[in-house]
Amino acid sequence: MPSASACMKETMESVQLLTLGLAITLFPAVYWRRGIRRGRRDTAKKPPLIEISDSAAARTVLIDHADAFSNRPLTLFPVALVTGQRRRRSDSISSAQYGPLWRALRCNLTSEALHPSRFDQLGPLQREFVASLVATLSARIAAGGDGGGVVVVRDDVHAAVFGVVARLCFGELVVGNARDVLAMRRVMQGFVRAIGEANVFAGSWLAKLVHWRRWRRFLGYRGQQAAFFLPLVSERERRRRSGCCNDGGIRPYVDTLIDLRVPDDDGDNDGDDDAGKMHVDARRRTLTDDELVSLLSEFLGASTESAVSCIEWALAHLATKPEVQKKLRREIAGGGGDHGEGSAVSEERLRGLPYLHAVVLESLRLHPPVPFLMRDVVHAEGVATVPAGGARVHFLIRDMARDGKDWTDPDEFRPERFLAGGEAEGVGAVPGPKEIRMMPFGAGRRYCPGAGMGMMHVKCFLAALVREFEWAPAADRGGVVDFTELDGFFKVMKTPLRAHVKRCMQAM
Numbered sequence: 335m336p337s338a339s340a341c342m343k344e345t346m347e348s349v350q351l352l353t354l355g356l357a358i359t360l361f362p363a364v365y366w367r368r369g370i371r372r373g374r375r376d377t378a379k380k381p382p383l384i385e386i387s388d389s390a391a392a393r394t395v396l397i398d399h400a401d402a403f404s405n406r407p408l409t410l411f412p413v414a415l416v417t418g419q420r421r422r423r424s425d426s427i428s429s430a431q432y433g434p435l436w437r438a439l440r441c442n443l444t445s446e447a448l449h450p451s452r453f454d455q456l457g458p459l460q461r462e463f464v465a466s467l468v469a470t471l472s473a474r475i476a477a478g479g480d481g482g483g484v485v486v487v488r489d490d491v492h493a494a495v496f497g498v499v500a501r502l503c504f505g506e507l508v509v510g511n512a513r514d515v516l517a518m519r520r521v522m523q524g525f526v527r528a529i530g531e532a533n534v535f536a537g538s539w540l541a542k543l544v545h546w547r548r549w550r551r552f553l554g555y556r557g558q559q560a561a562f563f564l565p566l567v568s569e570r571e572r573r574r575r576s577g578c579c580n581d582g583g584i585r586p587y588v589d590t591l592i593d594l595r596v597p598d599d600d601g602d603n604d605g606d607d608d609a610g611k612m613h614v615d616a617r618r619r620t621l622t623d624d625e626l627v628s629l630l631s632e633f634l635g636a637s638t639e640s641a642v643s644c645i646e647w648a649l650a651h652l653a654t655k656p657e658v659q660k661k662l663r664r665e666i667a668g669g670g671g672d673h674g675e676g677s678a679v680s681e682e683r684l685r686g687l688p689y690l691h692a693v694v695l696e697s698l699r700l701h702p703p704v705p706f707l708m709r710d711v712v713h714a715e716g717v718a719t720v721p722a723g724g725a726r727v728h729f730l731i732r733d734m735a736r737d738g739k740d741w742t743d744p745d746e747f748r749p750e751r752f753l754a755g756g757e758a759e760g761v762g763a764v765p766g767p768k769e770i771r772m773m774p775f776g777a778g779r780r781y782c783p784g785a786g787m788g789m790m791h792v793k794c795f796l797a798a799l800v801r802e803f804e805w806a807p808a809a810d811r812g813g814v815v816d817f818t819e820l821d822g823f824f825k826v827m828k829t830p831l832r833a834h835v836k837r838c839m840q841a842m
């Protein structure tokens with residue numbers, strides 16, 4: 335028999351459903367009448383969508399017309415994340431319009447948390463999380479017996495990368511706090527999954543009604559993020575005031591956000607939920623709570639999801655190409671110098687491993703974690719493809735990097751093409767101004783500021799995984815790896831990689 339609380343919950347849900355249904359039925363009628371009365375029915379049309387998959391055309395517009403192609407759509411996801419009457423947008427770097435606020439936010443990230451001079455300080459952090467990943471996988475293998483075992487690697491890699499990123503973001507606040515970090519990770523994973531599925535709600539109240547539980551869960555992620563992040567921000571402020579922070583020499587991203595003052599140029603604070611809490615000083619202000627949540631969520635999500643996607647795709651290809659795997663292992667083990675079981679390969683050595691670099695580039699070419707770039711173009715004088723009234727432009731990164739006119743056997747995983755003498759010698763992760771062959775980190779004004787850090791995370795974990803373990807397709811699926819992509823916001827493998835893994839003899 336259902337309990338009283340279950341009955342109560344069901345009744346509440348029915349009432350909510352009924353209310354939502356009524357609101358949806360009445361809203362269009364009321365809005366329509368008001369619109370006609372005031373003579374302001376929204377006639378704004380969606381801009382036409384233009385898709386560009388030719389690399390030469392992409393270079394022309396993104397580089398030669400960089401200013402015109404420097405804005406993303408106002409809402410990045412198919413539906414807005416913050417609801418209600420807020421008049422101030424709660425921007426992250428990705429969503430901010432090209433202008434002073436975007437510049438201040440991006441400059442803060444690149445000159446602080448992502449500055450290359452920081453990379454060398456990351457050694458102890460990487461060693462800690464590489465060692466824990468190696469230990470986790472070794473335990474799984476041991477549980478499988480016979481010196482090897484079938485492992486689904488994605489979640490363990492995700493935990494390790496997120497561990498590093500959370501520490502860069504929050505510093506000592508998350509040290510020794512494994513349960514909270516796991517809970518925060520689950521919220522971020524749920525959020526990323528939800529935005530990948532948000533297309534079902536886009537532009538239709540009926541869809542929101544039909545999928546109302548999912549819709550409610552989707553909106554709930556924002557609140558859950560705030561519930562994790564804002565107390566950490568307050569605690570950080572408290573510890574800074576009392577002078578007891580010890581972050582091992584790395585200034586966490588949250589500190590830079592607390593200290594940041596951004597231009598207060600929209601002057602539109604009336605009725606804003608956060609306006610009362612903001613400190614405004616001579617047209618520069620502190621960040622609102624909403625902005626803090628957006629920026630922290632962006633840092634955690636952007637740094638983790640793309641890196642994990644790239645590591646998993648690379649492992650999938652290495653598992654099916656033993657000769658490439660062996661060659662890579664030889665290169666990683668070759669220089670010696672890195673010591674101890676599961677220890678990370680140092681930043682300096684990672685820079686000197688051309689084949690590892692080529693493997694990562696080839697993985698990003700075939701499976702860019704972000705499949706297309708978005709731009710909102712209002713005026714683009716001299717660009718014939720964009721009509722006078724402007725357009726939404728999508729750059730299809732994946733198609734570009736598999737174009738048969740630019741690449742030989744474009745669907746083949748062949749890292750050698752990036753080595754000296756190969757067809758893509760000198761092609762980097764971020765394109766230069768003269769030519770675009772591939773752009774997994776985007777291009778133009780809005781290219782990814784985390785490209786250097788992202789490459790480093792991928793190389794560091796991939797190097798350790800290949801040095802310590804041998805990878806082969808799991809036999810229980812006929813020894814076949816399914817390379818189908820999931821149709822989400824980030825392009826991960828639809829079926830998470832199941833690999834037969836055993837410890838390498840030289841690593842034992």
Ligand code: HEM
Nearest residue numbers: 427428636637640641704707775776777780781782784788
């Ligand atoms: C393998 C790792 C990564 C990949 C493949 C990747 C890919 C991308 C792509 C394709 C874009 C859009 C660029 C454009 O529109 O031209 C982007 C933007 C961005 N990424 Fe990354 N990213 C990675 C790692 C990171 C990391 C570590 C961070 C650090 C926080 C980061 C932060 C951002 C931000 C803030 C933007 C928005 C930039 C702006 O609008 O100015 N990403 N990323």
